[in-house]
Amino acid sequence: MRREGLSGNRRIRIGLVTSNKNKVDEILSIISGSPLEIYWLNIEKLEIQSSSLEEISLYAARHAFEIARKPLVVDDSGLFVEALNGFPGPYSSYVYKTLGIKGILKLLENEGNRRACFRTSAALILPPLEKVFTGETCGTITYSPRGSGGFGFDPIFVPDGENRTYAEMSVEEKNIISHRGKAFKALTDYVEGLLL
Amino acid sequence: MRREGLSGNRRIRIGLVTSNKNKVDEILSIISGSPLEIYWLNIEKLEIQSSSLEEISLYAARHAFEIARKPLVVDDSGLFVEALNGFPGPYSSYVYKTLGIKGILKLLENEGNRRACFRTSAALILPPLEKVFTGETCGTITYSPRGSGGFGFDPIFVPDGENRTYAEMSVEEKNIISHRGKAFKALTDYVEGLLL
Numbered sequence: 001m002r003r004e005g006l007s008g009n010r011r012i013r014i015g016l017v018t019s020n021k022n023k024v025d026e027i028l029s030i031i032s033g034s035p036l037e038i039y040w041l042n043i044e045k046l047e048i049q050s051s052s053l054e055e056i057s058l059y060a061a062r063h064a065f066e067i068a069r070k071p072l073v074v075d076d077s078g079l080f081v082e083a084l085n086g087f088p089g090p091y092s093s094y095v096y097k098t099l100g101i102k103g104i105l106k107l108l109e110n111e112g113n114r115r116a117c118f119r120t121s122a123a124l125i126l127p128p129l130e131k132v133f134t135g136e137t138c139g140t141i142t143y144s145p146r147g148s149g150g151f152g153f154d155p156i157f158v159p160d161g162e163n164r165t166y167a168e169m170s171v172e173e174k175n176i177i178s179h180r181g182k183a184f185k186a187l188t189d190y191v192e193g194l195l196l
Numbered sequence: 197m198r199r200e201g202l203s204g205n206r207r208i209r210i211g212l213v214t215s216n217k218n219k220v221d222e223i224l225s226i227i228s229g230s231p232l233e234i235y236w237l238n239i240e241k242l243e244i245q246s247s248s249l250e251e252i253s254l255y256a257a258r259h260a261f262e263i264a265r266k267p268l269v270v271d272d273s274g275l276f277v278e279a280l281n282g283f284p285g286p287y288s289s290y291v292y293k294t295l296g297i298k299g300i301l302k303l304l305e306n307e308g309n310r311r312a313c314f315r316t317s318a319a320l321i322l323p324p325l326e327k328v329f330t331g332e333t334c335g336t337i338t339y340s341p342r343g344s345g346g347f348g349f350d351p352i353f354v355p356d357g358e359n360r361t362y363a364e365m366s367v368e369e370k371n372i373i374s375h376r377g378k379a380f381k382a383l384t385d386y387v388e389g390l391l392l
Contacts, residue, residue, distance in 0.1 A: 046244060047244060048242060048243060048244050049243035049245055049287070051290070084295060084299070085293070085294040087294035087295055087299075089290075090245075091287050091290060094245070094247070094285075094287060095283070097281070098280060098281040098282060098283035098285075099281075099283055106303055107299060109302070
């Protein structure tokens with residue numbers, strides 16, 4: 001029976017397509033204990049220009065699947081700063097590399113509105129299924145960087161209900177409340193549901 | 197004979213794939229008098245994320261050709277500011293929409309190095325030919341916007357050898373010295389060469 005066939009000790013192996021090794025470590029920590037087994041699928045991640053993370057992650061997942069023909073997930077994340085009309089958004093990685101944290105703080109100089117949200121979209125292709133999971137964590141941008149954990153803009157982002165920046169938390173602490181943690185938790189729950 | 201067949205009154209019709217109508221007008225002015233006939237090919241322009249304009253324009257042209265199956269050109273342009281490590285580069289359009297001119301000037305506040313270059317890549321698909329043409333115009337970023345012509349960051353860019361910003365010039369004046377003008381001049385010369 002299908003129910004028996006999918007349950008028990010069965011694990012589902014899914015390749016994570018990313019060029020950022022830090023993400024693999026974060027995600028392995030998020031999914032530990034679940035029937036999901038994630039491994040680093042080191043193939044080209046094609047990212048389109050779009051203001052929608054969902055669109056970017058889904059296009060990349062379909063493109064990667066054309067190459068790999070294996071179950072896989074592609075996630076895309078961004079920091080959306082309210083006073084900057086959502087900038088840097090989907091281009092957070094490029095902006096981090098060019099302007100850096102200094103650039104974001106400069107753009108927010110004399111700006112009272114420090115609201116920002118980190119968002120992740122994770123597009124799963126598990127044939128014949130195709131599904132996008134999202135996670136969002138909102139908070140505020142600090143006036144100077146704090147902490148050395150995480151990556152990217154983590155040192156200037158304090159999630160709501162916290163006093164510490166993402167970069168001042170351990171990977172495990174960050175995963176519980178983070179945008180990426182929420183998206184991959186939803187994905188894990190979904191895959192677990194398939195196994196029931 | 198081939199020579200006769202392609203010369204004379206023959207014109208080559210090429211579709212321009214763009215979502216920016218301003219570009220069509222600029223380009224029509226650049227190619228006027230040439231055997232090239234450009235018309236607006238209003239189909240999806242798929243842009244990938246890349247730091248290379250050549251890569252973006254060529255990918256977009258190949259994608260558009262898959263849909264249209266007609267000779268076409270896709271161009272991509274960007275403003276590369278030296279003190280900002282090339283930002284906003286290929287994402288100039290997104291940055292213009294979110295941060296605007298104000299954002300670029302803010303990032304360059306107290307910055308002595310005002311060097312910047314505008315670049316265009318124009319990818320032509322004229323089966324069986326496929327070729328990318330580039331144009332570059334360097335200059336300086338002003339301390340405040342001037343002029344109402346052009347579009348995007350034109351009001352804060354003064355090309356070398358000029359006192360006026362792109363936005364203070366007529367379309368014809370701008371085309372003679374502009375990055376886009378140079379790229380499409382090269383493209384036009386190339387197509388004319390095919391007809392000789």
